[in-house]
Amino acid sequence: MSLIKLLKKKNKKVLFTTPSHSQCLYIYKQLKSLYKSDISETEAHNPTEALCKAQQHAAKIYKTNYTYFLTNGSTSGILAALMTCVNNGEKVLICRESHPCHLNGVQLAGGIPIFYDAEINENWGIQMAASPAEIEKYLKAYDIKALVITSPTYEGIVSDVEKIKKLCEAYNTYLIVDEAHGALYPFTERLPQSSIKIADFTVQSLHKTAGGLNPTALLHSNCNLDPQKALNKINTTSPSYPLLASIEANINYLNSWRCKRKLNLLIDELESLREECDNCEFFGDDITKIIVKIPDYTGEELSEILYEKYNIEDEKTNTKSTMLLCGLGTDPKKIKKLKKALLEL
Secondary structure (H helix, E strand, C coil): CCCHHHHHCCCCCCCCCCCCCCCEEEECCCCCCHHHHCCCCCCCCCCCHHHHHHHHHHHHHHCCEEEEECHHHHHHHHHHHHHHHHCCCEEEEEECCCHHHHEEEEEECCCEEEEEECECCCCCCEEEEHHHHHHHHHHHHHCEEEEEEEECCCCCCCCHHHHHHHHHHHHCCEEEEECCCCCCHHCCCCCCCCCCCCCCCCEEEEEHHCCCCCCCEEEEEEECCCCHHHHHHEEEEEECCHHHHHHHHHHHHHHHHHHHHHHHHHHHHHHHHHHHHHCEEEECCCCEEEEEECCCCCCHHHHHHHHHHHHHCCCCCCCEEEECCCCCCCCHHHHHHHHHHHHCC
């Protein structure tokens, strides 16, 4: 039985167990359905087996050795991946400008961090892809047990993961890819290639672009190392089964024809935006991240005008450009409104 079906099933046992709201006390009425499906590892429910089967089914969809559901964001996946393949005193290569969890994971594993610097595109004010040539310098100079790269970056810049993986194989180094912003990649050829079939470990955030609830995510292992023991060390022993069930439903949706149709419509709208707004400059490998700038405006000025005049809030801005994030929940009407605003400017 799947988690989704399990949470719908009515339980006939009288429970004197956690959670103490017992699926019938709805303190916060707006989340009544959440309370009704919030269960624990009782014999009456036995959700552990259902979760195991759901994760095995997900691994088949993604064609990985292991796929684990995460309810503490991609952060927990990065921590677990590092704790799985790095031992005390071993060196790990990470980008100095990377997400804090990369360094935290190295420290939790007892590793020694070695830093490389990211290239910054001065014209756009954003971090560029990891350079294979730069990475190889460090692999030659140090005995690196694991490398962590971010691909795509926050702004959707994608690294040559295949080339980097070959370098890692040559130097007997594990490759961990933080693909938090690329959860849609495995489900369409119109977006960049996913790392899940290339890297040893790949982490994806369903909540960033793939329609998931905060902070749902996935950890994929494409090698023979199982990160379950590491996850047991950092995860709570009282997991949220409603969130875990939402991950199962999310993956089933991503793997459906409905999602493919929605993705194609989204990408069509974004391509139209780029074509019609010829007064703007666009940048990046991932069209769902609208990195834009307009002559005579700084990034901050564009961001402020969009917010104050057009009621449009961007995801991130800098002195050079503005980035607006799109995902499965981005309605075509929103893109048309943005298009109208950009053309007026």
